[in-house]
Amino acid sequence: MSDDIWILGIHMTKFGKYPDKDTVDLASQAALAALADGGVTMKDMGVLAAGCLMASNAGIGQQLQKQIGQTGIPVYNVANACATGATALRTTIMAVKSGEVDMGLAVGVEKLAGAGLLGAGGRPKSDKNEWNPSGRYGAVTSTDGRVGTDSMPGVFAQVGMEYGHKYGGTSFELFAKISEKNHAHSTLNPLAAYTKRMTLDEIMNDIMIAYPNTRPMCSANCDGAAAAVVVSDAKLKTLSLEQQRRAIKVSASVLTSDPYEEGCQVLPNVNTLTRNAVKIAYEQAGVSPGDLDLVELHDCFATAELVHYDNLMLCEEGGAVDFFESGATWRTGSTPVNVSGGLESKGHPIAATGIANIWEVCHHLRGEAGDRQIQGAKVGLAHVIGLGSACGVHILERSGL
Amino acid sequence: MANQIPLVDYLVLGDAPHLTANECTACGARFFDRRNACASCSGTEFHTVDIETGGEVKAFTIVTFAAPGVPVPFVSAIVDCGGTSVRGNVIDIDPTPEHVALGMKVHLATYTIGTDDNGTEAIGFGFAPN
Numbered sequence: 001m002s003d004d005i006w007i008l009g010i011h012m013t014k015f016g017k018y019p020d021k022d023t024v025d026l027a028s029q030a031a032l033a034a035l036a037d038g039g040v041t042m043k044d045m046g047v048l049a050a051g052c053l054m055a056s057n058a059g060i061g062q063q064l065q066k067q068i069g070q071t072g073i074p075v076y077n078v079a080n081a082c083a084t085g086a087t088a089l090r091t092t093i094m095a096v097k098s099g100e101v102d103m104g105l106a107v108g109v110e111k112l113a114g115a116g117l118l119g120a121g122g123r124p125k126s127d128k129n130e131w132n133p134s135g136r137y138g139a140v141t142s143t144d145g146r147v148g149t150d151s152m153p154g155v156f157a158q159v160g161m162e163y164g165h166k167y168g169g170t171s172f173e174l175f176a177k178i179s180e181k182n183h184a185h186s187t188l189n190p191l192a193a194y195t196k197r198m199t200l201d202e203i204m205n206d207i208m209i210a211y212p213n214t215r216p217m218c219s220a221n222c223d224g225a226a227a228a229v230v231v232s233d234a235k236l237k238t239l240s241l242e243q244q245r246r247a248i249k250v251s252a253s254v255l256t257s258d259p260y261e262e263g264c265q266v267l268p269n270v271n272t273l274t275r276n277a278v279k280i281a282y283e284q285a286g287v288s289p290g291d292l293d294l295v296e297l298h299d300c301f302a303t304a305e306l307v308h309y310d311n312l313m314l315c316e317e318g319g320a321v322d323f324f325e326s327g328a329t330w331r332t333g334s335t336p337v338n339v340s341g342g343l344e345s346k347g348h349p350i351a352a353t354g355i356a357n358i359w360e361v362c363h364h365l366r367g368e369a370g371d372r373q374i375q376g377a378k379v380g381l382a383h384v385i386g387l388g389s390a391c392g393v394h395i396l397e398r399s400g401l
Numbered sequence: 402m403a404n405q406i407p408l409v410d411y412l413v414l415g416d417a418p419h420l421t422a423n424e425c426t427a428c429g430a431r432f433f434d435r436r437n438a439c440a441s442c443s444g445t446e447f448h449t450v451d452i453e454t455g456g457e458v459k460a461f462t463i464v465t466f467a468a469p470g471v472p473v474p475f476v477s478a479i480v481d482c483g484g485t486s487v488r489g490n491v492i493d494i495d496p497t498p499e500h501v502a503l504g505m506k507v508h509l510a511t512y513t514i515g516t517d518d519n520g521t522e523a524i525g526f527g528f529a530p531n
Binding site for chain 1 (some may be wrong): 406407408409410411429431432433434435440441458459460461462463464465466467468470471472473475477478479484485486487488492498503504514515517518519521523525526
């Protein structure tokens with residue numbers, strides 16, 4: 001017996017549009033399928049952590065219990081921006097690791113189809129036309145569009161451009177090529193919201209949202225859910241050999257927030273907290289970047305994927321452009337990145353994302369990924385960023401049985 | 402001049418418009434918002450410092466799709482003003498990739514946003530190319 005933690009069962013729904021299903025339907029679908037995948041039921045669960053960012057005060061965990069099993073276990077409803085799913089999983093892992101429970105369930109769900117632009121928006125106009133300073137900056141009117149941008153495509157465009165300013169080598173075409181890769185990868189993923197291959201020309205000539213991010217270079221708003229069953233090593237050893245064989249070891253589970261640095265409250269710094277998280281994760285897991293057979297990272301925008309090659313130490317510091325240009329991150333390359341299609345093409349139902357990326361890695365480690373299987377995958381990494389900021393990194397390994 | 406109000410309280414109007422920041426007395430970290438304490442060292446004493454009005458664009462985007470009521474296109478940028486990062490629009494420029502560049506030198510400039518029912522004019526700021 002060790003203090004290892006395992007994913008026993010895991011599931012993601014197909015991402016897309018579900019006009020006839022609500023968030024509880026989708027969460028139920030994912031949770032029941034994850035339990036079935038692990039060969040267990042709600043009665044076996046000692047804890048539930050759940051998130052639905054756009055309804056984060058709605059108690060999605062208890063709503064879910066009322067559909068699939070009110071067993072009286074503690075529920076943690078979590079919200080951590082785009083890292084909500086990873087936070088639910090991390091919460092369940094901490095509960096199991098503490099020894100309080102031997103099994104737990106983590107669920108993330110979102111309905112986001114047609115949600116449009118996120119992050120942006122002015123405050124409503126008052127009835128009287130009068131300038132009155134308010135808020136922490138004493139602003140007399142909305143600052144979005146007047147003092148830079150609040151929109152997510154714009155914020156993350158600046159993140160990528162900042163990297164280009166620091167190290168050189170970036171261009172509109174380079175960022176579009178990253179998107180081309182992820183859209184190409186998604187053609188092999190039947191659960192992706194979009195599975196159409198897009199040419200570089202199509203991507204570059206699509207609607208410009210915030211230069212250099214055109215529409216297909218932005219994460220796709222869609223509906224979806226994902227769920228995972230977490231089990232302790234001791235409990236796993238009491239289960240069947242087949243359950244033990246398919247179980248995926250959580251070699252590292254890390255959550256960080258952004259430490260203070262100059263400028264981090266002016267443009268969010270998504271770099272340092274990712275680098276901090278991954279350093280801890282590599283140490284916890286005892287693996288190095290070169291050991292990774294696949295990586296699912298948070299490509300909320302094409303401009304973000306580039307900086308995370310560097311932040312996750314997949315390349316030398318400052319070397320993300322050359323790393324990408326070498327073809328390393330295509331599914332045929334040395335470090336396949338976002339073989340699921342990533343957020344740009346698989347889609348980004350916010351709270352589901354941080355568990356869906358774990359599902360993708362587990363799927364390959366179990367050798368069950370069908371047409372898009374990365375042959376012989378043994379070790380994988382899943383990363384999410386929630387702006388504000390939170391970073392989740394998980395390193396996963398197959399059982400070896 | 403008496404009937405003017407800055408868009409944000411860290412913009413100082415007058416003959417030489419400039420931005421100010423709340424600088425932590427203990428560690429020197431600078432912030433543009435009202436503070437409870439310092440995010441870097443948790444210190445609670447601050448003093449006001451002037452920010453250099455000249456700077457260099459270290460990141461930008463050209464926003465062509467924004468929330469309702471936000472006029473597009475506009476250039477949003479992060480400007481390095483003598484070591485302090487400042488968020489603002491690049492103004493007095495053609496908002497196209499051919500005209501905006503990383504590393505371009507800019508300086509603070511002000512412009513009118515509008516006048517309210519009391520006759521008070523709101524003044525905004527941006528960064529214009531040198």
